[in-house]
Structure formats: structure tokens, C-alpha cells
Amino acid sequence: MALRPVQVNIKALDDTAVGRFWAEALGWRLSGAEPGATSAQPDGFDWLDPAAVAIDVIAVPEPRTATKNRLHLDLATTSAAHQAELVARLRSLGATPVDVGQGEVPWTVLADPEGNEFCVLEPREIYRDTGPIAVVVVDCADPWAMARFWGEALDWxxxxVTDDHAVFRSAKGVGPYLEFLRTPGAKTVPDRVHLDLLRYPDDDQEAEVTRLRALGAGDLDVGQGEVPWRCLVDPEGHEFCVLARSSS
Structure with missing residues (x-):
């Protein structure tokens, strides 16, 4: 029994516009399975692929607050020229520079058209084989506690694991990394961005949810009503969902 991240879920006033931005930003294809939901997926996206992490944008009526998201994406580059070119292209697509207190750093901090922060990293050898998303970064207070929970929750x-961060990757050694980064400040508002997790075909969704609760997860009611997925929070209150579908 285990789960794996398969989607970064983003809430947006205009799911089509935000979904289009991310598809063009990452060089992925755009798909919309139903009204109010737009996905950006790599070509040949396969739910069984251990490297498969897509972006799912869901329409909501509430605008984003000014509070920084506690989950963001770091994008990979292969050279200084590639970093500069990517930043310029992203800005032409509607990204804007933002100051989150980063100071003088070699990466560039931007926001998508609805203000969701992300970073364009300087070239780093460790991220040469991740694809366009190098890292999914989650702000946290205690990386050791996150390592304990997520190390049991996922098969990654x-x-x-240090006092500063806890880093995971697929056991197959492919796709993006997942990093829980020690960050000042506590979580104060629901995030616009969260992880969606997927079980394996032979596992049971409710059994997985029960297992997560035993590890320290809590139930989350965001007004979702009767839906096939399960909304939970980790021990620090980070929202995530366990999808109903199997990966078959």
C-alpha cells in the first residue's frame, strides 16, 4: 500500500487561462475533461508512469489572497542562456516578477497570471534529468516531521533529510523531486495549490485514507460535498487529495 503524487492542483478564477499558461510554459498539451477543469499534461501522459506529474487547474469563485502559497514549482534550466530565454518567454506568456523576500539569488521568482508563485532555477546538475519541473516545493515548519509522514504516505x-529540508523522488529515479523546505511563518489560509495523490490499481482508496489518518492526516472539508476523491491535510495542515481513480 502506497501513494504517489500525480498532479499539482491549482485553483483559479479562470482555469482555461491558467491551464493554457502552464501548458505553454512547460511545453505540454492542454486538455479539458469537463467544464471548470483544465489540465496540462506531458505528451504521452500515462497514469502508470512513475515520472508522470501533471498540472490540474480547477475553477473556483474565490479570488486569490495576497498570502504566498506554501506550495510552488521550481522549473529546471540547462544553462544561463536557457534560464534567461525561459524567463523572457514566460513573461511573454503573462508571468510577472514577484518579491517574496528572496533577496539576491541566482534563480528568478515569477508568478503565473493569477499570482501563483514559481521559480526558474539557475542550471543545476542534479535537475538535468527531471523534465521541465525540477522540484515541487512545500514550505514547512519541521522537515523531520514531514519526512516521517510523507515517507510513510508515499512510495517515493x-x-x-536535514533540519532545513526533506527531499523525495520516485523510487525509479525519474521525474521531479518533492521538497519540504523549512520556511519562516505558519500556514494561515487555505492554499491555492496542493498535491493530488494516486493509489496503485490493486490498492483500495478507503484503505489508503484510513492508513493516512493513522499516520497523522486529518480530514478536510472545503465544501466539496459528495465527491469521489478524499480531501485531507498532513500534520502541518497542507491540503492534499487522494484521487478516486486507480492508475489503470
Whole structure:
């Protein structure tokens, strides 16, 4: 029994516009399975692929607050020229520079058309084989506690756990990393961005949810009503969903 991240879920006033931005930003294809939901997926996206992490944008009526999201994406680059070119292209697509207190750093902090922050990293050898998304970064207070919970929740492999961060990646050694980064400040508002997790075909959704609760997850009611997925929070209150579908 285990789960794996398969989607970064983004809430947006205009799911089509935000979904289009991310599809063009990452060089992925755009799909809309139903009104109010737009996905950006790599070509040949396969739910069974251990490297498969897509973006799902869901329409909501509430505008984003000014509070920084506690989950964001870091995008990979292969050279200084590629970083500069990517930043310029993203800005032409509607991204804007933002100041989150980063100071003088070698990466560039931007926001998508609805203000969701992300970073364009300087070239780093460790991210050469991740694809366009290098890291899914989650702000946290205690990386060790996050390592304990998420290390049991997921089938991903821990790569490094320190007082500053806890880093995971697929056991197959492919796709993006997942990093829980020690960050000042507590969570104060629901995030516009969260992870969607998927079970394996032979596992049971309710059994997985029960297992997560035993690890320290809590139930979450965001007014979702009767839906086939399950909304939960980790021990620090980060929202995530366990999808109903199997990966078959």
C-alpha cells in the first residue's frame, strides 16, 4: 500500500487561462475533461508512469489572497542562456516578477497570471534529468516531521533529510523531486495549490485514507460535498487529495 503524487492542483478564477499558461510554459498539451477543469499534461501522459506529474487547474469563485502559497514549482534550466530565454518567454506568456523576500539569488521568482508563485532555477546538475519541473516545493515548519509522514504516505524515496529540508523522488529515479523546505511563518489560509495523490490499481482508496489518518492526516472539508476523491491535510495542515481513480 502506497501513494504517489500525480498532479499539482491549482485553483483559479479562470482555469482555461491558467491551464493554457502552464501548458505553454512547460511545453505540454492542454486538455479539458469537463467544464471548470483544465489540465496540462506531458505528451504521452500515462497514469502508470512513475515520472508522470501533471498540472490540474480547477475553477473556483474565490479570488486569490495576497498570502504566498506554501506550495510552488521550481522549473529546471540547462544553462544561463536557457534560464534567461525561459524567463523572457514566460513573461511573454503573462508571468510577472514577484518579491517574496528572496533577496539576491541566482534563480528568478515569477508568478503565473493569477499570482501563483514559481521559480526558474539557475542550471543545476542534479535537475538535468527531471523534465521541465525540477522540484515541487512545500514550505514547512519541521522537515523531520514531514519526512516521517510523507515517507510513510508515499512510495517515493527520501534523498536527504536535514533540519532545513526533506527531499523525495520516485523510487525509479525519474521525474521531479518533492521538497519540504523549512520556511519562516505558519500556514494561515487555505492554499491555492496542493498535491493530488494516486493509489496503485490493486490498492483500495478507503484503505489508503484510513492508513493516512493513522499516520497523522486529518480530514478536510472545503465544501466539496459528495465527491469521489478524499480531501485531507498532513500534520502541518497542507491540503492534499487522494484521487478516486486507480492508475489503470
Amino acid at each position: 524515496t527520501p534523498h536527504e
